C-alpha cells in the first residue's frame with residue numbers, strides 16, 4: 001500500500017471552529033509530525049482519522065478503508081493513543097497485557113515485557129499508583145505490543161519529564177527503524193518533531209499551512225539580518241513572515257528564501273549582513289504569526 005492515510009478536501013465545522021479542506025497524505029513507513037498551537041485542529045484531525053467523529057465533507061481513507069463507513073476494518077490495524085485512553089486503575093499492568101492479548105492476535109508478549117523493563121514499569125502494581133508519566137508509558141506499551149501497522153498518537157510526550165520524554169521518543173524512533181510501520185503524531189514540541197519525523201504538517205486555525213519533508217521545509221526558511229532603513233510599515237512580499245528592527249539592523253524571517261529574496265532586499269536599499277538557518281521552533285513561531293495575519 002502506497003499511502004496509509006489519504007485525506008482530501010476534509011472539512012468539519014463546529015460552532016466556533018472549522019477544519020478547512022484538509023489535504024494530507026502519509027506514505028507507508030513514514031513518520032509525520034502534526035504541529036500547531038492550541039486549538040489549531042490537531043486532535044479534531046486525528047479523531048476524524050480514527051472514525052471517532054465524522055467529517056462534514058471530503059474523503060478520508062485509512063489503510064485503504066473509507067472513513068467513517070469502514071472504521072471497524074480500519075481500526076483493526078491502527079494503534080491510537082490519546083490522553084483520554086482508558087486504563088483500569090484497579091488492575092495492574094500484567095492484567096492489562098493479558099486483556100490486550102485476548103483481543104489482538106498480533107500481540108507480542110516478549111516485546112511487551114521488553115518495553116516494561118525499558119520503561120521501568122512494574123508489572124504487578126495497580127495503575128492507580130502510577131504517575132502520569134508511567135501511565136503514558138503503559139499506554140504506549142499496550143499499543144506498541146499490538147504491533148499495529150499504523151500508529152496515531154495525540155501528543156504522546158505531553159506532561160512527561162525530560163527523561164521519560166527521551167525514553168518514549170527513543171522507543172518510537174527504534175520501532176520505526178525496525179519495521180515498516182507508519183506513525184502520525186501530534187505535538188506542540190518542535191524538538192520531538194525534529195527528532196522523529198520524516199515529514200511535517202503544519203496546522204493553523206483549521207488550515208494546512210505546510211505539509212512536506214522536514215529537511216525541505218527547514219531548508220526554505222532563513223533569518224536575514226540587514227543594515228539600512230526599512231520602516232515598520234514598509235510593504236514586503238508575502239514570503240517575509242516577520243520583520244523586526246533592532247538598532248540599526250533589520251531582522252527578517254523569510255520563507256521560500258533564494259536569490260530573488262536577496263535582490264528584493266537590495267532593491268529596497270538594504271545591505272544584507274548575515275543569512276542564518278532557522279530552527280523548527282523559530283519557523284513554527286514565524287509561521288503562526290504570519291498565519292494570524294492572513
Ligand SMILES: Nc1ncnc2c1ncn2[C@@H]1O[C@H](COP(=O)(O)OP(=O)(O)OP(=O)(O)O)[C@@H](O)[C@H]1O
Pocket residue numbers: 014015016017036037038039040041042043044045
Ligand atoms: N465537540 C466539539 N464541539 C465544539 N467545538 C469543538 C469540539 N471539539 C473541538 N472543538 C473546537 O475545535 C477547535 C480545535 O480543537 P482541537 O482539539 O482539534 O485542537 P488542537 O490543535 O488539538 O488543540 P490542543 O493543542 O489544545 O489540543 C477548538 O477551538 C475546539 O474548541
